[in-house]
Amino acid sequence: MTEAKKPITVLILGAKGQVGQALLASKPADINVIALSRKALDITNVPKLGQCLQALTPQIIINAAGFTQVELAEQERELATSINGAAVSELARLAKQQGARLIHLSSDYVFDGNKHSPYLCTDSPNPINHYGQTKRQGERGILAHNDTKLTIVRTSWLYGGQGRHFVDSMLNLMRTKETLSVVADQYGSPTYVLGLANFIWSLRHVKSFSPIYHWSDSGVCSWFEFAVEIQRQALLLGIVKQPIPIIPISSECYSSIVNRPAYSALACDDSIEICLVKPWQTQLTQYLLNKT
Template sequence: MKVLVIGGGQLAWDLMQTAPSTVHAEMVLREALDITAPDACERVIQDRQADVIINAAAYTAVDKAENEREAAFAVNEQGVANLAAACTAAGARLFHVSTDFVFDGEANRPYLPDDSPNPQSVYGASKLAGEAVLRHRMPEAVIVRTGWLYSSNGGNFVKTMLRLMAEKPELGVIVDQVGTPTWARGLAQLLWAGVTHSVPGGLYHWSDAGVASWYDFAVAIQDLGLELGLLEQAIPVRAIPASEFPTPAKRPAYSVLDKRSTEAAFGMETIHWRRQLKSMLEMLP
């Protein structure tokens, strides 16, 4: 089975690191494929004779998207439409990664895949538009929503916290935005399970198990960083409200995802986010 991994970010990297021996995986970077160009999508997928496409490419600059709406929709909506058309023409399956930002954060329980979306940001709206295009044009595609993604490769919250904790005398971290951290390697393993077991098309949710605020996440990063020798000393970490750290894009206050249907369909169980965080930190030099 030949699988093209579209994108060069942290998820794409972890997908390549965890590719099963039964597939031939190839990463396709933006330099080789601009998904906003329909002809390029068709040419690359046809030329590489791919059986499966995993789309890990996206416009993810959440705050910049507020002023770059056209650029965000070009990648997150039109780019997905182009991939869907190319996959349909080539007879290839498509796996696509979406986001918890499609929800407004007003829920008081974990979001189910069929809960009504209501994005509060341009980024969230552009990702929802990509989902809608895909569900209409290619209902057999697999869409996996996730959130709070981090990896040992690339830039992310975990590595930023480690750096700041080594540089600053103290930190303030938001306490009133709640979700679930997700190790990109765990998401990659889920996607490979979907590829190799031919899960049905549809909408799925995946993150690690448990719940955390950004403050809880930061405290765990410091605790484990000290335990593993990645940090030399503890600093005070203060819990602050989001109102003290305003951003151009509105973020959901609550974006915990219900993964039960995904666990059943993919034959995988979630692992608690703190255990996954420790596994990732143990990989750092």
């Protein structure tokens, strides 16, 4: 009689956030999860982080902790840099020291948006806002180790799960406003958070990590086109009762203190060999069905 395999121990950092909650909701049966929120473990507290990793000895660490509020990052620069940059570098050092595998989440906002086709993992980042700069700093902290046990997963236009996100914001506005103006000159790929979580879990089967992976749902759209599709599907499902006019506007007409890339779609060719990718419209349907 063969001995049953022991479950893999995975430490999720930032467990109360959007991605952390999606990871817990989609946890495979062969995983033993230790989920820590920022309150339980602030990753900027390096001594405590080191003690925690030594005590828990996880085989895999998923860093879903991060300062994700793009506009607030412009105002709270030091805190955003500490969480997204310096702390990630220390986490990579500690993971390597302990021999643990590390999966760290990053963003399409590390790119400047001057490209007109999906960004490859090998394309040179050039962030144009502070949030993107902090995420790039964290990436450098991981890539400096040149270790196949450490990897970065960049994603884009994330929605679903905990906290505020574009889809729920649009649905709320569609119920309360007579018209809606949405930016039509910024393009990217929406990503349903449960799809991202499934991809992250699939990485546990990869023996040797690539330095960087890209993951989003397939297809490219503008924020305006995304909003139009949200309304179309929400009307069909009865989530929204009456259609309202959605007006396309330029980025210049949208009041924001943040420069955002005009085009930030990610090429996910390597990732789709690891996990099935679905069109963003299909994933949106799945999310909306889960809300009904």
